[in-house]
Amino acid sequence: MSTKPLSVRIPANLLDKLDAKAYELNSTRTDYVLAILAEAAGVTLEPRGSVDEVVYSRIQATEKRLTVLENQIQSVVNQPTSEVLSEADLAKRLKVNPSTVYRRRDYSTKFIEWTSSKDPLGWGWEPVAGASSPFIYKRVRKCG
16 A cells, blocks of 8 residues: 655644544554544555554564664674774873873783773783884784
8 A cells, every 4th residue: 555644733632532542442543543534535444453563563673673783883893993003092092191001011911911901892902023113002812
């Protein structure tokens, strides 16, 4: 059945009565109004279902959309960040001062554990040995 929108202004007291009658008949206001109009016009409409069926199908559709969104969010969260960061970028990521990163850096696992405790996604970072600059850090593993 094709449909076309209908825009009308209905007084509030009439809407209240329509809502009450629709509730009494376990219907939606729209379905109730359509039934009245169809009866007046001598048209037979296919029933759309009860309010519970309509609400249940909307809940199912919303849950499906929510699952898709949750999966999209999780895939973004699980995407690796840049493999290599400058000291300034690492400090921003860890929400500390660059001098703190410089003071704490060493080539032991303590630095990796410290960075993973500060990293928003739990990644451990270590200085890149032999890099052109000693102030470059690479992501090494997810800790915790």
